[in-house]
Amino acid sequence: MTSLLPPHLTVKDGHLHISGHDCVALAEEYGTPLYVTAEDRIRENYTRIHRALADRYHRVRVLYAAKANGNLAVLRALAEEGAGADVFSSGELGLALEAGMPAERLLFNGSSKSPEDLRLAVEHGVTVSVDSIDELHQLDSAARAGGRVAEIAFRVNPALEVPTHPKIATGLKTTKFGIPADEIAAAYREALACSNISPVGIHCHIGSQILDLEPFARAAGVMVSLAAELTDMGVTLRFIDLGGGLGIPYNRRTEHAPTPEDYAAAVMPVFLDGIRECGIEPELWAEPGRYVTADSTILLTRANSVKKAYKTFVNVDAGFNLLARPAMYNSYHEVLVANKADAEASEEYTIAGPVCETGDLLAKDRLLPPVSAGDILAVLDTGAYGFAMSSHYNSRPRCPEVVVKGETVALMRRGETLDDLTGTMVRPPWQ
Numbered sequence: 001m002t003s004l005l006p007p008h009l010t011v012k013d014g015h016l017h018i019s020g021h022d023c024v025a026l027a028e029e030y031g032t033p034l035y036v037t038a039e040d041r042i043r044e045n046y047t048r049i050h051r052a053l054a055d056r057y058h059r060v061r062v063l064y065a066a067k068a069n070g071n072l073a074v075l076r077a078l079a080e081e082g083a084g085a086d087v088f089s090s091g092e093l094g095l096a097l098e099a100g101m102p103a104e105r106l107l108f109n110g111s112s113k114s115p116e117d118l119r120l121a122v123e124h125g126v127t128v129s130v131d132s133i134d135e136l137h138q139l140d141s142a143a144r145a146g147g148r149v150a151e152i153a154f155r156v157n158p159a160l161e162v163p164t165h166p167k168i169a170t171g172l173k174t175t176k177f178g179i180p181a182d183e184i185a186a187a188y189r190e191a192l193a194c195s196n197i198s199p200v201g202i203h204c205h206i207g208s209q210i211l212d213l214e215p216f217a218r219a220a221g222v223m224v225s226l227a228a229e230l231t232d233m234g235v236t237l238r239f240i241d242l243g244g245g246l247g248i249p250y251n252r253r254t255e256h257a258p259t260p261e262d263y264a265a266a267v268m269p270v271f272l273d274g275i276r277e278c279g280i281e282p283e284l285w286a287e288p289g290r291y292v293t294a295d296s297t298i299l300l301t302r303a304n305s306v307k308k309a310y311k312t313f314v315n316v317d318a319g320f321n322l323l324a325r326p327a328m329y330n331s332y333h334e335v336l337v338a339n340k341a342d343a344e345a346s347e348e349y350t351i352a353g354p355v356c357e358t359g360d361l362l363a364k365d366r367l368l369p370p371v372s373a374g375d376i377l378a379v380l381d382t383g384a385y386g387f388a389m390s391s392h393y394n395s396r397p398r399c400p401e402v403v404v405k406g407e408t409v410a411l412m413r414r415g416e417t418l419d420d421l422t423g424t425m426v427r428p429p430w431q
Ligand SMILES: *Cc1c(COP(=O)(O)O)cnc(C)c1O
Pocket: 065, 067, 068, 086, 088, 109, 205, 207, 208, 209, 243, 244, 245, 246, 287, 288, 289, 290, 291, 384
């Protein structure tokens, strides 16, 4: 397994290291559970996907999907690299602005925006991906009230079958996102008739953790044919946003993931032919989330006990309160024993979290070196939809996150205490 690790994860003296830092020492210093992020890996991933696209077209903009990992330290690093962001809430909008991303590099996305979301988008002059005609008219009113013109794209539902987990396929006919492709022309006509709306782009996002390139190419085909129709109608498209969704090989032994270069080779010819036929040169926007952050981060968790029952369980101190993906999507995450990283994997274990739920298993039936209480396990590829989906369930304070860069390590989020759990609770006056 260790031969399959990404370059920022190495094994030295039997210990797993991240960007040269001993994970066992990090667990001792900061305690467990602990998320550890390699900042340089995030920068590398961003640069790689940006370059793969920019090598084939001169007008490319990458908007990182902030929901994958919204820590300000992550967003700041990406802002420095020139990234924009796809934001899905007023909270994500605030974080992206605070991280130093200019408003013109943001897209406010979402299928259920509140009046306050729309007001904030108008106030900050952020382009909005509009998800319904109802929302269009609300945004028009909000823009009029703010004395502004709101620039928009419509979110297209291209109605594509995409091979991924059904909970993260977003472009099926039955999903809640977007406007059916055959109603898009009418939506733009409606937008052109609004006094305070300027339609400047078109947007889609077909799903997440997609390992097959063909759906991306098909979606690009749908988008450029819509672009042709809209151009004929008199809409000037400044950008075509193809969304995110590129998957990563969570199981490096069995899964093959296309690289950003593979992605660009599949999608860009369709895009370039399409815009040439339209006679336009819009910006190409892409919105990777998972690809940028997933493999940058590991979750370190301590074995509290080992139990031989009908199966052998390693009971660890992190569960779906901190990493929801295995319980929510049945996702695979690689697990290593950080303090026995080069020992032979000879025993089968199921890794169970501390939450009072049968489904609280981080990994099932894995071959690992013999584990004992006190060992430090590393759950890999947890930088996307990891901490971001954490909860207080079972009244467990959330763990800290640290970031490593070169020789240095720093907290990027402190661990919560019991006071953080009760701090927002209010005693009713009669108690
Ligand atoms: C979640 C999301 C993304 C990012 O998806 P990944 O699979 O993490 O790349 C991009 N665009 C939109 C609109 C999203 O909702």
